[in-house]
Amino acid sequence: MSNPITIPAWQRPHWQPSDEEILLQFYVFGKFDAVRAPSAAYGSDGLPEGIELTSHHHNALRQWEGYPLKGSLGSMFKEDAPQAWQRAFDAPQVLVVRGKLKDNADTGYLRDTFGVLAGLLDIGGVAILDPQTLSLLDADGWRRHYLIRDGAPIRNHLLILRDNDAKPDHSWIHTRGMRKFGRPDISIRQVPDRAIDRAGLLCERLVELEALGAHFVEGQALDIEGVPGGVVVHLGGGLDDPDFNNTYVEFHWPE
Numbered sequence: 001m002s003n004p005i006t007i008p009a010w011q012r013p014h015w016q017p018s019d020e021e022i023l024l025q026f027y028v029f030g031k032f033d034a035v036r037a038p039s040a041a042y043g044s045d046g047l048p049e050g051i052e053l054t055s056h057h058h059n060a061l062r063q064w065e066g067y068p069l070k071g072s073l074g075s076m077f078k079e080d081a082p083q084a085w086q087r088a089f090d091a092p093q094v095l096v097v098r099g100k101l102k103d104n105a106d107t108g109y110l111r112d113t114f115g116v117l118a119g120l121l122d123i124g125g126v127a128i129l130d131p132q133t134l135s136l137l138d139a140d141g142w143r144r145h146y147l148i149r150d151g152a153p154i155r156n157h158l159l160i161l162r163d164n165d166a167k168p169d170h171s172w173i174h175t176r177g178m179r180k181f182g183r184p185d186i187s188i189r190q191v192p193d194r195a196i197d198r199a200g201l202l203c204e205r206l207v208e209l210e211a212l213g214a215h216f217v218e219g220q221a222l223d224i225e226g227v228p229g230g231v232v233v234h235l236g237g238g239l240d241d242p243d244f245n246n247t248y249v250e251f252h253w254p255e
């Protein structure tokens with residue numbers, strides 16, 4: 001890519017040492033040239049220690065139980081991003097970028113990994129799938145989403161969802177993708193229709209704080225502007241949780 005944008009890393013001013021783990025996982029589909037991905041052009045020294053790249057013939061990967069382009073997940077991608085799905089499905093090769101890291105005081109690990117992903121698109125990649133945020137983007141779409149001068153906003157690295165809550169006329173606002181930062185996802189239950197926009201903005205603010213290193217603890221009180229008494233958060237979930245594949249921080253919106 002001509003005139004590539006250098007991907008910045010940012011400090012995490014609220015960070016303190018913890019036993020949290022960062023997980024990164026991406027599938028890059030394409031037909032790749034037998035050269036090193038030009039990651040240095042994007043400010044990356046290559047994949048950080050703990051993150052590995054493996055190469056697979058696509059036909060062999062299709063037999064894998066966790067193959068992401070089949071089943072209900074594949075159907076969702078095919079419906080939401082048909083062009084990207086077709087390009088990915090037709091690609092002869094798949095590179096899997098995956099690994100775990102200790103919690104970090106800055107996001108240099110994310111810059112280095114995304115620099116490699118950008119470089120892989122330059123040598124034959126046609127689409128990138130992120131199973132943590134349930135996203136599939138073709139090469140141009142991925143570049144528009146992440147290769148932004150001065151850095152893509154934190155919001156671009158996550159998925160914020162709104163689903164119906166068990167309580168009528170109420171919604172559940174929740175996220176996916178915070179394992180990229182070694183933090184729990186956010187879950188806000190029983191949000192009345194009149195408060196959906198406020199809850200969405202609050203959710204964005206909370207994930208920003210976590211991405212910048214903040215932690216929440218069981219029973220912690222949060223003050224929310226315009227909400228008398230605030231809320232109390234509870235911790236739950238785990239890697240096997242079907243909604244998050246992660247732990248989460250949850251509270252109910254007060255009536």
